[in-house]
Structure formats: C-alpha cells, structure tokens
Amino acid sequence: MPNNTLLFILLVIIFSSCEKSVDVSIPQESNKPVLNLLMNKDSILMARVTLSGRINQMHPMPEITNAVVNLYENGAFKEKLTPYQFATRTFYRGTTLPQSGSTYRVTAAVPGYPEVAGSDVIPDTVAVGEMRLTVAQISSWDTRATISVQLHDDPAVQNYYRIRLFTVNEWVDANGNGGRQKIQQYFQAEEAELNIFNDKIRPDFFTTDALFNGRSPRFTFKANTDGRFKKLVIEITSLTYNSYNYLNSTAMAAEKNEDGLSEKVIVFNNIENGLGIIGGVAQRDYELTR
Template identity: 45%
Template sequence: MKKVYMLLICSWLIMACKKQVPIHFPEEASRPVLSLLMEKDSILVARLTRSARAVFANKFPQITDATIQLYEDGQFRENLTMFEKYEYVFYKSTVKVKAGSTYRLVAKIPGYGDLEGSDYIPAPVNVGELSVNPIPGSKGHQSGEIKARISVQIHDKGGERNYYRIRIYIPYYYKDPDGTLYTEKYPTSFTTGNPQDTWFDAKQRDQFFIEDALFDGGSPRFNLVIDRWNKVNEAIVEVTALTADSYKYLYSTAMAEEKNDDPLSEKVVVFNNIKNGYGIVGGMLQQLYSVKP
C-alpha cells in the first residue's frame, strides 16, 4: 500500500511540473504571391493570390483589389486588366512581349508593400537535327508496348550560360462534322538514353531540363526514349529557351512535385524571385517541331 501511495504522489508531482509552452507559427496566409511566365509574342497573363494551404485543386485565396503595372525596358507601358475565367482571377496585358526585352511587374496591393518581379525573353534555341526511330526488338514498360528513340540536337551559343527544356507530344488529328481539321497534342513521358544526364534515372518524366555548363558552345544530342502502344508516325518536339530564373523555378517545381511527398527524399524549396512576396516572373521562348520517321 505504501508503494502505491508513493507512486500516486510522484505522478501528481510530474503532472504539476508540466508547463504549457505556446508555439507561434508564422502567418504565411498574409504573404501575396505573384505568378507569371512570359512567352514571346504573347500577352501577359498573371495570377495574384495569397499563400495558404490550397482548399482544393490549387484554389488559393485570390487578390482582386490590386493594381499591376507593366514596364518594358524600364518604361511604363500600362496597367494590367483583371478578368475572371472558370472562377479564377487573372490580370492581363494588351502588350505582347518581345524577344530580348525585359519586363517588370509592380503589384500594388492595399495593406501590403509593393510586389516586384522582372525577367526577359531569351533568344530562340538554335536547334539542329531531329529524328524519331523505332527501336527494333524493344519492349516497353508494359506488355505490348514498343519503344521509339527521339533524337534532339542543340547548337549552343558559347561564352554565355544557356538553359533549356525539352518536352514531347504525340499529335492526333480529327475533323468536326463540317470537315474542319483540328489537331490535339498530348504530352508523353520518356526516359533518356544518355548516361550523363543525371536528372533522369529509371523513372519516366514528361520534361527534360538541361543547362550548358558541360557543353558550352557545343552541339550535344539528346536521345529520349518513349513507350507507345502503337507505331509512332509523328512526334512534336518542343524545345524551350529559358532564362536563369524561369529555369530555376520550373526545375525546382518539377523536383518538388516529385520529391516532397516522398518521406525518404530531401524537401525541395521552389525558387522565388519576387520582392516582398512569393512567386515568379520568368521568361521563355518555345519552339515546336513536327518529326516523322
């Protein structure tokens, strides 16, 4: 009985010594997010939201009372116009961006400091030979699949840092009842046949990022292997020139989507170039090529 009594006293003393320590988390919901990826010869379409946990399908709190100013090569051009589509709010320009020009956005939001981000439209990629060929006797990841190799050559401009992204699509053509021909292009995943491409492993991915640190001024050829259920009669190769900022943002976003849900992987922080907030203003220039065997 005496032992039981002493245990009760010790338990009471331990409970009495507990101290509540408040933990203060940063209020991330108050940080605005400006997102814009610019493409040559296109108008600007920007998103302005507040950082928070998405309710569903990337539906973040939207900012609808802001003024977004556009500057081209340091000169004010216009205020972007807000519009809504499918319950999402966007801000768009009437100005179309040009290769070689630098564009800066300044978002003025009541109750916040000005957000600011800028980038430029890079020069087009000098694309060399393109080809698509079936791999004889090959088998894909699943029974019945066949493989094809798509080869993409790039002539890199020496003496400067250049950044690239490659994506592959399979086109489908169809006619509506009045005979009008339409084309739909569907993204397809691939692996690389180049052992030096350390970003790839046995996994299939739907985009390939590369910078020219290892081939400055050279003409590398990238071999991308796709699996299809039927013969590849045509592929559309998209080669995109990226700025340093858009490369870092898109690459880190791709890595975050792949690794951040994996408890065994180191978490990836998505690149940000917005002053007084989060997000990206990044430039790119896309080129599409139809390739047939």
C-alpha cells in the same frame, strides 16, 4: 544504498530541474500576395495574382480580382494589365509581346498589402540542329519512340534548357470541323556525348550548358507511346536563371515532396514582398511525323 544508484538519482534531479521552455519563431508563409508570370517571347502576357496558403482540392488559392498590375519594359512604364476571367480563374492580361533581350518588370498592388514586384529578361529561341524520330512497334497499341535532338549552345552566355515531348491526335468531326490535341509524354533521357544516362521516367528534361558550353550536344529520349500516333511534338524552351530555377524546383517538389523519406524541396521565388515568379522563356515546338 549503493553509491552509483545515489549518484544516478542526483543527476536525474539536477537535469530535470534545469528544463527550460524555448519558443521558436517559425516564418509565416500564408496570406502573402503571390505573383506568377512566365513571359514567353512574342506571346501575350497572362499574370496570376493570388494569396498564399496550403494547396488542396477543396480550397484553392484565394483569388485577387482587384489588383493593379503594371508592366515596365527596360525601366519605362508599358501598360496596365487588364483582369480577364477564364475557367473560373482571374488572370491579368496584357497586349505587349515580349521581345528577346528586353527586361520586363511587373508590379502588383493588392489592397492591404505592400506592393509586390519581380523582373526578368526574355531569352532568345534555342538554336537547334538535326532531329530524328524512330518508332519500334511493340504491339498494336504500344510503340517505343526514340527521339534524337541536337542543340547548338551559344558560348557567350550561360544557357538553361527545358525539353518536353507530346504526341498529337488530330481528327475531323461529323460537321467537318477539325480538332487537335497535344498529349504530354513521360520519357527517359540519355545524352550519349557526355555518357550520362538516366532511366527515371519524367515529363520534362532540364539541363544547363555547364558540361557542354559552346558545343552542339545531341540528346536522346525514349518514350513508350500510343501505337496509333502519327505526329510527335518536341517542345524546346530556352530559360533564364529565374525561370529555370522556378520550373526545375517546381518539378522536383512535385516529385519529392509527397515522399516522406525525401528531403523537402523549396520552390524558387524571385518576388519582392511576396511569393511567386516573374520569369522569361522562349518556347518553340518542332513537329516530327512517323
């Protein structure tokens, strides 16, 4: 037998005999309490408490209907949130209207689990400048809307922003009752002053002031819309570090986690002993008419 062949056989025997089984511990993220609450300035608090698990249409997240949820303002106990049923879901509702500059901590005691908690500060409303809406009619059914928005950034703090667009449908029924519906729009984002253009169609736009701290940048958004709309709402939200990272990572996860070729996105979490988010926001709508 040739020496090379003999050597190959010996190497195969040696390496196969050295095979060893290794158990890798994988963290278990199921059956953990999940506490979610985005606290909007001057708005009623509505928290959700569930157990974690894999989301699917047949088996929604298990509801926790007997949690004890407490709210603290600047370190002092404020109130106990009350269970509230809405559309087959359980929420925990408060009466406190969060104020900008205040810090709120929320705790949730779920039977059989360690208490979970999270906290955040409430930001102030974004200072805005000029807004413009121009509409180009493509057909009787389609239009191309261009929206220009100017923000005035506070140089004293790190700022985080989210912008969304909605067309508005309004009507009056046969009984004289009026109705109003906001329809979220997908759009392209362009920032002329920074020479940044992104032709990706998206339902929301996130940015920090890292590139324009203390300045007044102007953003331009373009959307193909229903040609019959008369009003458009620009929703501008000031975010904290926590709410920005949660909402941005949630949007990225929805976009990329269904793509088998994309790196998976882990959603931001700031809950002690559990999962979820306690985040502060200051949201305001601005209405533009054609």
